[in-house]
Amino acid sequence: MIENLLPNVDWDKMWEATLETLYMTAMATGFTFVIGLALGIVLFLTSPHQVWANKMVYWLTGAFVNIFRSIPFIILIILLIPFTKFLLDTIRGANAALPALIIGAAPFYARMVLIALREIDKGVIEAARSMGAKTSTIVWKVFLPESYPALLSGLTVTAIALVGYTAMAGIIGAGGLGTLAYLDGFQRDQKDVTLVSTIIILIIVFIIQWVGDGLTAKADKR
Amino acid sequence: MIQLQNLSKTFATGNGQLVAVDNVNLTVEQGEIFGIIGYSGAGKSTLIRLLNGLEKPTSGSVTVNGQEISSSSGQALRSARQKVSMIFQHFNLLWSRTVEDNISFPLEIAGISKANRTERVKELIELVGLTGRETAYPSQLSGGQKQRVGIARALANNPEVLLCDEATSALDPETTDAILELLVDINKRLGLTIVLITHEMHVIRKICHRVAVMEAGKVVEMGSVLEIFQTPEQAITKRFVAQINGPDAVSQTIAHLIEQYPSGKLVKLVFVGDRTEQPILSRLIKQYQVEVNIVQGNIAQTQNGAYGTLFLQIDGNELAIDQAIHYLHEQDVQTEVISHD
Numbered sequence: 001m002i003e004n005l006l007p008n009v010d011w012d013k014m015w016e017a018t019l020e021t022l023y024m025t026a027m028a029t030g031f032t033f034v035i036g037l038a039l040g041i042v043l044f045l046t047s048p049h050q051v052w053a054n055k056m057v058y059w060l061t062g063a064f065v066n067i068f069r070s071i072p073f074i075i076l077i078i079l080l081i082p083f084t085k086f087l088l089d090t091i092r093g094a095n096a097a098l099p100a101l102i103i104g105a106a107p108f109y110a111r112m113v114l115i116a117l118r119e120i121d122k123g124v125i126e127a128a129r130s131m132g133a134k135t136s137t138i139v140w141k142v143f144l145p146e147s148y149p150a151l152l153s154g155l156t157v158t159a160i161a162l163v164g165y166t167a168m169a170g171i172i173g174a175g176g177l178g179t180l181a182y183l184d185g186f187q188r189d190q191k192d193v194t195l196v197s198t199i200i201i202l203i204i205v206f207i208i209q210w211v212g213d214g215l216t217a218k219a220d221k222r
Numbered sequence: 223m224i225q226l227q228n229l230s231k232t233f234a235t236g237n238g239q240l241v242a243v244d245n246v247n248l249t250v251e252q253g254e255i256f257g258i259i260g261y262s263g264a265g266k267s268t269l270i271r272l273l274n275g276l277e278k279p280t281s282g283s284v285t286v287n288g289q290e291i292s293s294s295s296g297q298a299l300r301s302a303r304q305k306v307s308m309i310f311q312h313f314n315l316l317w318s319r320t321v322e323d324n325i326s327f328p329l330e331i332a333g334i335s336k337a338n339r340t341e342r343v344k345e346l347i348e349l350v351g352l353t354g355r356e357t358a359y360p361s362q363l364s365g366g367q368k369q370r371v372g373i374a375r376a377l378a379n380n381p382e383v384l385l386c387d388e389a390t391s392a393l394d395p396e397t398t399d400a401i402l403e404l405l406v407d408i409n410k411r412l413g414l415t416i417v418l419i420t421h422e423m424h425v426i427r428k429i430c431h432r433v434a435v436m437e438a439g440k441v442v443e444m445g446s447v448l449e450i451f452q453t454p455e456q457a458i459t460k461r462f463v464a465q466i467n468g469p470d471a472v473s474q475t476i477a478h479l480i481e482q483y484p485s486g487k488l489v490k491l492v493f494v495g496d497r498t499e500q501p502i503l504s505r506l507i508k509q510y511q512v513e514v515n516i517v518q519g520n521i522a523q524t525q526n527g528a529y530g531t532l533f534l535q536i537d538g539n540e541l542a543i544d545q546a547i548h549y550l551h552e553q554d555v556q557t558e559v560i561s562h563d
Contacts, residue, residue: 127314130274131328131379132303141330145318221359222317 008190013180018200020094021176024166025204028101029159035106036158037151039065040113041139047114051135065107073104073165077172097174101165105158112154116147149220156212160205167201177201223383223415224250224273229282229292230439231268242268244439245282250432255409255416255525257426257447259462260436266419269436270385273417274306275299287382304332307376311388313368315360321371322347322356328378346374350404366397373404377412384408386418390425402429406525423465427451431525435459447524452494452556466522480560486537488517489547492556495527502553503532510546512538533560 002009039061045051046058071079077100084091084099120143128142144151167178177197185194231243242265250256260266271277272284275291284292289302307328315324322343329339347353350370360368369389376384386405390398406429409416420426426433426447434444435458443450443459454460480488507514514534521530536543550557 121312121314123310123312123314124316126276127308127310128327128331130276130303130308131331131375132300133331134300137331141327142316146316148318219318222361 006192006196008184008188008192009196013184014177014193014196014200017175017177017180017197018204020174021163021166021178021201021204024094024097024101024169024174024176025159025162025208027098028105028162028166029155031098031102032105032109032158032162033155035102036109037113039106039110040117041143043110043114044117044143045135045139065110067107068103069107069111071104073100074168074171076100076104077169081172092173094175096172097166097169097176100169100172101162104165105162108161109154109158112158113147113151116150116154117143119150120146149216152219153212153216156208156216159208159212163201163205163208223252223254223287224256224417225283225285226272227283227285229269229272229284230280231265231272231277232280241265241439243272243279246439246441248434248441248444250415250417252415253409253413254432255406255418255430257430257433258417258419258436258441259421259423259426259433260419261421261458264436265439266436267387270308270387270417270419273383273385274303274308304328304379305381306383306385307379307381308385308387309369309372309376309389311391313360313365313372313392315368315371315375317360320357320359321352321363324360324371325374325378328375332379342378346377349377349408350374364397365393366400369393369397369401370404373401373408377408377414381414383415383417386416386420388420389418391420391422398425399428405429423462426462427466427522427524429525435462446526448494448526448529451522451524451529452492486513486535487543487547488560489534489536489550490558490560491532491534491550492558493521493528493530493532494556495529502550502555506546506549510538510549511542512536512546 043058043061043065046054046061048055048058068076077097080100080103081091084096087099088096090096124146125138125142128138133141166174166176167181170176170178170180170182173179177200181194181197184190185197226246226248229243229246230241233240233242244265246269258266258269268277272279273286273291275284275294279292282292283290286302286306289298291299291302291306294302316327319327325343325346326339329342334342347356350373352367352370352374355363355367360371363371372389384405389405390401393401402425405416405418408414409429418425418430430447432445433447433450434441435450435456436442437456437458443454443456450459451463451466454463503514506512514536517533517535519530519532521528536546547557547559
């Protein structure tokens with residue numbers, strides 16, 4: 001029955017591609033979270049009137065974030081080919097897509113981290129300082145828990161964007177559902193492969209959104 | 223306990239310099255509840271933040287319990303802050319933490335062990351009357367309960383000084399009274415020195431021993447609360463005192479009564495401290511052949527005793543009235559005859 005409707009779909013290949021997409025999305029989201037969070041915190045702490053207010057660091061970090069956030073992802077991948085080759089000695093496969101995915105997404109997430117931190121009630125930060133808290137204590141015990149829902153919903157948006165990025169990474173042969181849809185679906189004109197790839201990508205996106213929303217709602221005690 | 227010497231704080235703003243605190247000198251004694259009153263923009267928020275180093279003075283010095291806060295920084299300042307704690311108008315609790323975890327926060331900062339924290343938090347919850355609400359989140363509490371958490375949190379590291387930044391301004395009158403009573407109770411039980419800033423004379427009247435009035439960054443008048451109520455000198459102080467005594471309403475009534483009762487004499491009595499509790503009036507009525515008509519009066523309780531004003535119409539024959547007024551003077555009650563012309 002399914003074979004008749006979707007004659008060209010090789011389910012083993014489809015499953016393998018799905019796992020590759022999930023692998024790239026998960027790894028890239030993990031690194032993006034750590035790097036984006038660090039960048040966002042540096043941006044926040046060095047911004048005017050904050051504890052480490054420093055025009056130079058703020059400007060440089062801001063410039064880095066803005067530049068990499070602004071380059072269209074498809075171009076970023078191509079620009080980063082030499083860097084990836086230097087780092088991994090190959091430009092093929094799921095791992096080879098990771099540098100571009102992370103460098104593309106981390107600055108995007110850093111901006112969302114900055115927005116989340118700016119939303120924290122200034123009075124709470126002042127209260128922590130009035131209790132004699134160090135800056136590192138304030139970062140760990142005030143910034144992160146008090147902005148947690150916003151950090152989480154930002155990460156959900158970023159992870160979904162990353163699913164899209166992994167599909168584009170198909171052009172450098174990263175593997176995953178994007179590569180499959182492009183090579184087998186488009187170039188060999190197998191429309192059913194494109195359709196199934198798309199449906200699986202949609203399911204992944206919906207699951208990420210659903211889990212992200214659920215965790216955010218649960219974390220928010222306001 | 224606290225000494226401020228020639229303390230000034232200037233902020234650079236878009237259009238020039240803003241002097242928030244202008245050459246303030248004052249001393250707060252150990253165990254005292256000291257109030258600072260002023261309208262918004264008078265510089266009182268900046269002043270209170272200079273006391274725990276949240277703001278650095280432009281010039282002058284702040285000394286708390288022998289340590290110069292204004293020149294401290296780093297670890298020395300952070301340790302000092304554990305002994306000079308603060309409560310806030312908007313409570314500033316961490317929404318992500320439960321009541322007990324909020325109270326535990328300053329203990330974590332001070333590096334207290336988990337077991338000791340749990341024990342201390344339990345004591346504090348009892349002290350501020352929040353038993354049963356330990357695991358609630360701030361969003362599930364009323365304003366008064368939130369401020370109780372704020373107070374418990376501020377007391378966690380056994381501070382010597384408690385700074386109150388408009389601590390009751392966001393609360394309704396009834397809750398305000400309950401929180402003020404809690405502060406007085408803590409002051410008496412723990413011998414804690416309290417410095418509070420407010421724009422409500424009611425708060426000063428109810429719990430402070432001494433008060434400083436601030437206007438445009440300067441302390442324009444300072445003294446015991448009773449003194450200030452009895453003999454306010456500056457125009458701004460008179461306005462604050464009027465918040466409690468309402469002189470407009472009284473003068474209207476007086477004018478009206480002068481017309482209504484042309485006979486006898488209208489007398490204004492001011493009682494201070496012990497005098498308010500003695501039966502001066504009933505003796506007056508018993509001893510002299512006069513009619514006494516109470517026109518208007520009020521008694522306000524302060525931490526140093528009661529303070530009150532009473533307007534009387536005394537009627538009868540001239541001699542008896544004069545004798546009665548002479549008697550009032552003898553009783554050391556401030557007496558003023560309001561003329562009929």
